Amino acid sequence: MKQLFFFTILAVLAVSCGNNKKTVQKEKQATIDSTKQVAINQSFELDSLFAVADQKVDETIKVRGYVTHTCKHSGKRCFIVGKSQTASLRVEAKGDIGGFNRELTGSLLEITGVIKERRLTKEYLAQTEKDLNEKKVAEDGSAESCQAELNNISEMRAKMKELGKDYYSVYYMDGLSYEVVQE
């Protein structure tokens, strides 16, 4: 009788632990889902996205911006800008997006996608600068374009120093779907 009682208690404990584990897992999943939902439901204007882009890497969010350019031949990429038009974001066609048709240029899109980061290291920037300097010497006529690119590298270095990082972040988005917003 005592043994039966003991084993019954053991069995109840085992089931409740299992249930707890399932409950904990379900709660975790619910938390993840709700976090995701919060993230997807968060719709950023492009201008405000860059301020928090480093915190949103690999997160799925929505962003609004005006299409300035689509890749004419493949349509696999587009660039959007915010109202201030000071910075642009490259969006790759992934997920449900087969491509961005060229007629979207000028349209306001709300794009759901995953923010990605590409880090340009000091070594990469140094090598690029070296290549540009060699090109500048070799081709007298293209001094203007080379200088513009060299200036870009200087600005990147300045930004890295300001943020105290040894890399320069370039953010882009893997677009999963989009809607055209009627203004």
Added chain:
Amino acid sequence: MKIIKNYTYWFLLLFFTVIGAWIIPFLVKKITVEPERYPFLYYSSVVKELCIIDYKDKEAPVREINGKAYTTIAQADSVLPLFKYRQLLSEGRMPDSINGVEITPQKIRAKSVVYRFSPSVISTPQPGLYIMYESMPKRVGLVSPGDVFRLKDVIEFIDIESNTVNLEKSELFRQALQKEGFQFPAQWVNGNMNPRKPYDEGYFVLDVKGQLFHLKMVNGRPFVRNTHVGSKVAVAWFDMLEVPDKRFYGFLYDQTGNIYIIGNESGKYDLLQLGIEPLNLKKDQLSILGNMLYWTITVTTEKGRDYYGLEMETLKRLSEYHVAKTHDLWEKSASWLFPFYLTFEDNSSDYLYPRLHKTGINGFIINIILALLLIAAPKRSTKRKIQSGIWVLVFGLPGILATLLVPVEK
């Protein structure tokens, strides 16, 4: 001899006359017609002038329209580098730039335009059913969808296998069209249903108010835009052409015969007019050979052939040349034999119906002679002679054949 009632006689006479008015000229044309021969011209990017090309002419395979001749094949090829680029490349004589523009085989192919227009393109039965491809497929190549659509009073997508209307998809597209301001019924729908093309740009549709809309399926959803071209010109026709560089969608014809290309820069549809004389859309034929610097346009009219050299970027006319039509034996003989005749076919249309062609008054001379001969012939009553004479005076050769075939009343 069988007694034929009066009305039966006249019916048979008319019937055989009509048949004769079709058959006799048809047979005469078969014997006498000659194909129209016009020279081939191409605008040279080197000499910047239209050149007559005839490689069978050993003395001057290429000759400028102002008369200057290029006497060897090698010279001729060098004057037309964008036309003969394969030959020049194989010989290592292809220039690396022309007029300061870098030339590569890839660029030549990307900017190449070949196009033909004939009035039968417009005057042809429309299929009524069209295929809506996915314009932005995830994988390379166009896949035939499982449905077709029709667009007239409404837009309906019909599943091919079950032959039923896909109500959901039809409603989605209908709403997209209405949202953009499309007004049913559609006047016409023009696009390219052939999947063997480098990409798909859907269809251009003219609504009842004469506004031209761009309709396609992008990422599984309807894309509809009012091009606003209808507010600038009176649209008559549109012909889609998928050019390799996607510079434009196709050629637009307005009611007065002017031709434009419809392009899209910065999301807006723009028109660029071709610098040639307006076409007669019911009769004239057009062909375009375009390269990365110039376009050569040939227009065949009733009066002959017109050639134009246009600048590629602006489509402004740089040069022109006209070759008058020469009348062949058929046209010369028809004007004397038949004051008018019937045909059921025409090069300018795919529809079959009787067409009356007038050649002039010279044919009535033959008619008068035949009528007099008939009146002078013996063994007929005076009344019948006069009636037959008048008939032959009007209908000529077919008429006299009919009077000989149809037995007279006794």
